[in-house]
Each structure stands twice: as structure tokens, then as C-alpha cells.
Amino acid sequence: MNDIRRSILWVVFGFSLVMLWDQWQIHQGREATFFPRPAATAPAPSTPTSAPVAGRDAALPTPSTPAGMATPPVDLAPAPARELVTVTTDVLRLSFDTEGGSLVRAEFLKHAADSVAGGKGGDYVLLEQSSNRVYVAQSGLIGGDFPNHKTPMTFSGDRELRPGADQLVVRFESPVKNGVKLVKTYTLARGSYDIPVQHQVINAGEQPVAPQLYVQLVRDGNPLPGESSFYSTFTGPAVYTNESKYQKIDFEDIEKNKADFQKQASDGYIAMVQHYFASAWILPQGVQRDFFMRKVDSNLYAAGMIAPMEPVAAGASQALTPVLFAGPQQEKMLEQVAPGLDLVKDYGWLTILAKPLYWLLDKLHAFIGNWGWSIVALVLVIKIAFYWLQAKGYESMAKMKAINPRVMQMRERFKDNPQQMQQEMMRIYREEKVNPLGGCLPILVQIPVFIALYWVLLSSVEMRNAPWILWINDLSAPDPFFILPLVMALTTLLQTALNPQPPDPMQAKLMWFMPLIFSVMFFFFPAGLVLYWITNNVLSIAQQWLINTRMGVPPQFNLPKFR
Numbered sequence: 240m241n242d243i244r245r246s247i248l249w250v251v252f253g254f255s256l257v258m259l260w261d262q263w264q265i266h267q268g269r270e271a272t273f274f275p276r277p278a279a280t281a282p283a284p285s286t287p288t289s290a291p292v293a294g295r296d297a298a299l300p301t302p303s304t305p306a307g308m309a310t311p312p313v314d315l316a317p318a319p320a321r322e323l324v325t326v327t328t329d330v331l332r333l334s335f336d337t338e339g340g341s342l343v344r345a346e347f348l349k350h351a352a353d354s355v356a357g358g359k360g361g362d363y364v365l366l367e368q369s370s371n372r373v374y375v376a377q378s379g380l381i382g383g384d385f386p387n388h389k390t391p392m393t394f395s396g397d398r399e400l401r402p403g404a405d406q407l408v409v410r411f412e413s414p415v416k417n418g419v420k421l422v423k424t425y426t427l428a429r430g431s432y433d434i435p436v437q438h439q440v441i442n443a444g445e446q447p448v449a450p451q452l453y454v455q456l457v458r459d460g461n462p463l464p465g466e467s468s469f470y471s472t473f474t475g476p477a478v479y480t481n482e483s484k485y486q487k488i489d490f491e492d493i494e495k496n497k498a499d500f501q502k503q504a505s506d507g508y509i510a511m512v513q514h515y516f517a518s519a520w521i522l523p524q525g526v527q528r529d530f531f532m533r534k535v536d537s538n539l540y541a542a543g544m545i546a547p548m549e550p551v552a553a554g555a556s557q558a559l560t561p562v563l564f565a566g567p568q569q570e571k572m573l574e575q576v577a578p579g580l581d582l583v584k585d586y587g588w589l590t591i592l593a594k595p596l597y598w599l600l601d602k603l604h605a606f607i608g609n610w611g612w613s614i615v616a617l618v619l620v621i622k623i624a625f626y627w628l629q630a631k632g633y634e635s636m637a638k639m640k641a642i643n644p645r646v647m648q649m650r651e652r653f654k655d656n657p658q659q660m661q662q663e664m665m666r667i668y669r670e671e672k673v674n675p676l677g678g679c680l681p682i683l684v685q686i687p688v689f690i691a692l693y694w695v696l697l698s699s700v701e702m703r704n705a706p707w708i709l710w711i712n713d714l715s716a717p718d719p720f721f722i723l724p725l726v727m728a729l730t731t732l733l734q735t736a737l738n739p740q741p742p743d744p745m746q747a748k749l750m751w752f753m754p755l756i757f758s759v760m761f762f763f764f765p766a767g768l769v770l771y772w773i774t775n776n777v778l779s780i781a782q783q784w785l786i787n788t789r790m791g792v793p794p795q796f797n798l799p800k801f802r
Contacts, residue, residue, distance in 0.1 A: 299388075300453045300531055300545055302381045321391060326409055328400040328427050331565075332362065339388030340411030340423040342376040343368040345518075345565045347432075351704050353464070365516050365565055373539060374458040374511070376518060376563055378438065379421070380450040381545070386413035386421035387453075405429050418444020419551075425563075432566025433521075433576045439558040442551040449550045454520040454561050455543025456511040457535060460490040463513055472514040472697065473585055476542035478530050480507035485582040487512070493532050493540055503529050509544050510583050515700040515715075517583040521562040521576070522546055567700040570597060584698050592691035600695060610714055611707025614696065614767055618774040621688060626782070689775070693768065702767045714767035721762055723769040728758035730776035737783050 323343070324335045334344035345366035352361050366374050379387030386392075392411040400407045409425040420441040425434050442448050456476070463474060476493075478486045483501040492498045501507075505527050510519035520543065522528050528544040535541050544561075551557045564576055573581040586593035599620065604613040696702060702715040710720060718724060732755070761769050 298535055298541075299379070299381055300455065300533075300541070300543060302451055302545065322394065324394045324398070324409070326396075326398045326407060326427065328407055328431075329429055330432065331427065333427070335394070335409065335411070335425075336368075337392050337394050337411065339377060339379060339390055340392045340394075340413075341378070341388050342366060342425075342563065342565070347516075347567065350567060350700075353703075363516070365518065372459060372461070374456075374518075376454075376456055376520070376565070378423070378436065378452065378454040378520075378561070380419065380438075380440065381453055382449060382451040382547075383419070384417045385419045385448075385450050386416050390414075390416060390421070392421075392423070400427070400429060415443045418442060418446070419448055419450065432572070433562050433564045435560050436563050437558055437560040439556055440548060440551055441556045442553055445553050447550050447552050449548065451545050451547050452559050452561075453543055453545045454509070454522070454563075455531075455541045456509065456518055456520065457539060457541045458511050460538050460540055474513045475511070476532055476540070477510045477512050477583060478507065478542075479510070479579040479582060480504040481578070485579065485585075487585070488532055488542075490540055494534050498532050500530060500532070502531075503527070506578075508577055508580060509542050510580075511542060512583050512585070515698075515703060516567055518563070518565040519577075519580060519583070520544060521564065521580070523560065526559070568698070569700060570594075571601075586691065586694045586698060589687060589691040589694060592688060593695050596688075596692050597695045597699065600699075604701075609707065610701060610705040610767070611711065611770060614714075614771050615774045617692070618771055619778065621692070622775070622778045622782070625688075692771065696767045696771055697765070702765065705767075707766070707770065711766050711770075714770070715765045717763055718766045718769065723766055723773065724758065724762040724764075727761050727769050727773045727776065728755070730773055730780065731758050734776055734780050734783070737780065 322337045324337060325344075326333050326335070327348075330347065330349050332344075332346040332348060333342060335341065336343045343366065344364065346362040346364050348362050350363040352363050366376060368375050377388035379385070379390065381387065390413045392413045394409070394411055396409040397407055405428060407427040409427065411423040411425075413421045420443055422437075422439040422441065424437040424439070426437070427434055438452055440448075440450055458476075473487055475490050476488050478488070478500045480501050482504060486500045488498045488500055506524050507528070507530075508519045508521040509530060510517055522544060526546050528546045530542075530544055532540070532542045546559065546561075548559055549557050562577070564580065566572070568584040570581050570584055573583065582590075596617070600613055600617050603616045603620075604610055607613050607616060696714075703713065705714045706712045707714055711718065711723070761772065
């Protein structure tokens with residue numbers, strides 16, 4: 240049994256060393272040694288204003304069905320001059336391109352730029368169209384030579400939310416193209432990140448038309464600036480439907496035409512997800528839609544939906560109003576925007592545990608008012624909930640510590656006879672009614688809960704720029720002075736020292752190497768996550784000390800012996 244456990248521990252130890260070295264290589268800006276990632280394509284060089292811009296000139300999606308209609312004559316009215324229109328609400332500063340009425344820049348006035356990304360202050364920018372970055376929201380008509388995101392349009396409306404007003408309306412009107420005019424109307428509400436975008440199709444021709452509306456998010460495949468190699472979150476498109484639920488798609492799968500997702504539905508949304516923030520197009524429930532994802536350029540990807548519109552008779556009009564969301568991943572807000580939109584805040588396979596934990600954390604914060612102390616309180620609540628289960632584990636460890644001198648003497652006596660040593664060890668365990676795995680099983684039960692809590696803290700945008708005490712001004716960023724990681728390392732080593740020393744010398748050494756390696760990784764983790772581990776360690780040490788004392792096993796520190 241000892242040989243099996245020793246082999247398992249060595250495998251875990253070796254794999255941890257491999258992973259740690261690999262991530263250190265990436266952190267230092269070098270290529271990974273064992274698990275190399277595909278190289279990110281460099282951003283396109285700066286282009287003159289007159290040159291095509293990737294996001295603006297993205298190809299149109301393919302119609303889901305042929306139009307099959309006669310094409311009205313083209314209206315030859317002169318195109319309006321191209322302009323960048325910036326509008327402002329209390330939470331958003333948006334820039335629209337009059338070419339297509341597309342949203343080409345979105346700033347969040349209540350969220351500061353990332354300091355860890357080398358930002359120089361200012362507001363957080365999600366959508367952007369520049370020589371270094373492309374991330375835009377586009378829409379238009381297909382099924383004929385109709386107005387689309389490349390069609391020049393005329394702007395009308397206010398550029399700023401007036402004091403006392405609840406809404407700001409922005410309107411883009413295309414010229415008549417093949418007898419069809421498209422009018423886009425964005426309605427921005429105070430305090431809101433979701434924007435209804437009415438697409439009104441006016442048939443100014445003499446024949447009926449049956450256009451299809453497309454909405455798409457176009458983004459480059461570059462990693463986020465300042466993205467950590469030690470804790471990675473998903474960046475890329477996602478699809479949600481009631482049938483298939485939430486489906487994430489890697490850019491690499493789109494490039495290789497291996498993207499697997501539900502292609503048709505009468506509900507759901509298309510989204511572009513990254514750490515803390517997301518954008519999404521949401522069509523009304525009941526409207527049939529085709530989902531698509533494709534590579535547009537060498538490093539440009541489009542994800543969107545195509546929806547057929549009712550036939551529009553000559554002189555008549557039809558309207559369809561999808562919702563465009565661009566904002567932070569605040570769970571309660573996302574739940575109110577659309578069914579399933581809260582899943583862009585991705586907890587992975589532990590969502591069923593993570594959601595209640597976030598709910599509890601949010602309730603604690605409403606009472607305490609500080610996210611750092613709310614984390615401490617949440618870990619305390621969890622420790623209380625698992626107190627009796629963990630107490631069983633510590634009782635088993637205390638029994639192991641009590642019989643440890645007897646086991647060590649036996650090992651010395653039978654050191655030349657491993658088989659007899661194993662038999663004698665099992666006899667001692669039976670006589671003393673000690674289960675050598677009794678200290679591990681309660682911990683295994685708690686692991687999913689603490690992993691779920693890890694993802695709650697990693698994914699919650701509320702941690703961004705949230706202060707705790709003194710020098711900790713941002714719980715989502717690493718401790719600038721490495722004080723918390725050092726405290727975490729010390730508490731981890733102290734907790735290890737309180738555990739019974741394994742009778743096998745090799746296991747005893749390995750027992751000290753593992754927490755040291757684990758602690759080094761935490762030097763690059765956000766302060767909120769490190770605070771969570773410190774709190775858990777301190778409470779575990781206190782509980783272990785209390786149980787050992789109660790059972791008459793004086794707490795003692797088993798220091799390492801590396802001779």
C-alpha cells in the first residue's frame with residue numbers, strides 16, 4: 240500500500256514540476272517547453288484612413304435561404320460623408336460609424352481600465368476598432384443587394400443623455416438601395432448596458448422583398464493584454480439556446496472548421512466572452528435564427544445570427560428589434576437581460592455549486608460593505624458548515640500522530656523485511672482503529688466546494704479595483720508587495736508541520752515540497768484568491784489545534800528532515 244501511495248505522490252509531484260516549469264517559461268515570455276500554445280497572430284500594421292479596416296470591411300454572412308425575388312432598381316442618391324459619432328450616457332460612452340451604423344467603440348464609465356494590462360488610467364474599453372485591435376458589433380440585411388454594415392448612413396439624434404432624461408435615442412438611416420431603406424434605432428437607457436436596436440425595413444420599390452437580418456460580433460483572436468499564464472479564463476465566442484444550453488467555441492476550432500454548436504433555434508443569443516466583460520446579440524424569443532461562426536481574415540473572427548423577416552410589400556415596412564448587450568458580467572444584471580445570459584460568467588462544470596456561493600458572497604457584501612472582508616466571512620461560513628466533517632478528518636490525523644512513534648519503531652525493526660513491515664503496520668491500524676485514509680476523505684468531499692469558490696472569486700467583476708485594507712487596492716490584481724503570498728506560504732507550511740509525519744522518509748520529504756511549489760504559484764494570483772486561501776489555512780490550523788488538544792494529543796510541529 241505504501242508503494243502505491245508513494246508512486247502516486249511521485250507522479251503528482253513530477254507532473255506539478257512540469258506544469259510549474261511550463262507556466263514559468265510562458266510567464267517569462269518564452270515558448271512553453273512541454274505544452275506549447277499556438278502563436279498569436281501579430282496585429283495588422285497601421286493603415287491610412289482611406290485603406291480598408293478589417294472590422295469595417297468584414298465579409299457579409301451567407302444568406303440561410305436564397306432570396307428568390309426580383310431585384311428593384313438601385314437608388315443612385317449620393318452617399319453621406321462618413322463620420323464617427325460618439326454618444327454618452329451615465330454608464331456608457333459609445334462610438335458609432337456612420338458606415339453601416341456599426342458600434343465600433345464601447346467604454347464603461349463605471350469601470351476603470353486594467354492596471355495590470357499596462358493601462359494608463361481612464362475608463363475600460365471593451366469594443367474598439369484600431370490598428371492594434373478589432374472588436375465591433377455589426378448588423379445589416381442580406382438576401383439581396385440591400386443596406387448592410389458597409390452602407391453609408393445618416394445619423395440623427397442626441398449625443399448625450401440629458402439631465403433628468405431616462406433614454407437616449409440614436410438613429411441611422413440608409414439611402415434607398417435596390418428599393419430598400421434600412422433604419423437602425425439604438426435606444427440607450429439610463430444605467431443600462433443592454434441596448435434595443437430596432438431594424439426597420441422600408442420597401443420603397445415596386446416589388447415585395449423578403450430580406451434577412453444579420454447581427455454579428457467581429458473580433459480579432461489576440462489574447463487579452465496582461466492575461467496571466469497561471470490562471471486563464473475563456474476568451475472567444477459562445478452560443479446559448481434552450482436546447483443545447485451554453486456552448487463555448489475556441490477561435491482555433493473556428494479556424495479549423497471544427498466548431499461544434501447548435502446551428503438553428505428559435506431562442507438564444509450569440510456572445511463574445513472574455514474575463515469580466517462580454518458582448519452579445521439577443522434576438523426576440525420565437526424568432527427563428529441561424530447561428531454562424533467563421534474566420535473573416537488572417538486573425539479576425541465573426542460570430543452572429545441570421546433571422547428571416549416577414550415579406551415586405553411595396554410601400555410597406557417591417558421591423559425586428561434585437562438587443563445588443565455590451566457590459567460587465569454582473570450576474571444579477573445578466574439574468575434580467577435575457578434567459579441564460581448569466582452563463583457568460585463561466586464557472587465551468589461547478590456552476591451548480593458556484594452560483595449559490597456567489598449568492599451568499601453577494602449577501603455578505605450587502606451587509607459588510609467590503610469585498611475583502613466578505614471573502615473572509617464567506618470562508619468562515621463554509622468552514623462552519625463543514626466543521627463536523629473536517630473534524631472527523633482531523634481526529635483521524637490526531638490518532639495517526641498518537642501512534643506514529645510506535646509505527647516508526649516497527650519500521651526500524653522490520654526495515655529489511657518490507658512485507659512483514661506492511662503486515663505489522665496494518666495490524667497496528669486495526670488494533671488502534673485508525674483509518675490511514677480517514678484524514679483524506681473529508682478533504683476530498685470539500686474540494687469541489689473550494690474549487691467552485693475559487694472560480695467565483697476569479698470570475699466576479701466586482702473584485703476589479705475593489706480595495707480591502709492598506710496596500711491592497713485591487714482584489715483582482717496580484718499583491719504588489721507579495722506580502723499576502725508570503726503569509727499564505729507560511730500558513731501552508733505551518734499547516735503541513737501540524738500534520739502527522741508519514742513513516743516513509745520519501746513521503747515525508749514530498750509532503751514539504753508540494754506546499755512550497757503550490758505557494759510559489761500564488762505569487763502571481765489575484766489578491767482576493769490569496770486572501771481566500773490564507774483565511775482557509777488559518778481556520779484549518781485553529782480547528783486542527785483545537786481537536787488535537789481535545790483528544791489529548793499535544794500539538795507539535797513536525798519539521799522537515801532532508802538528510
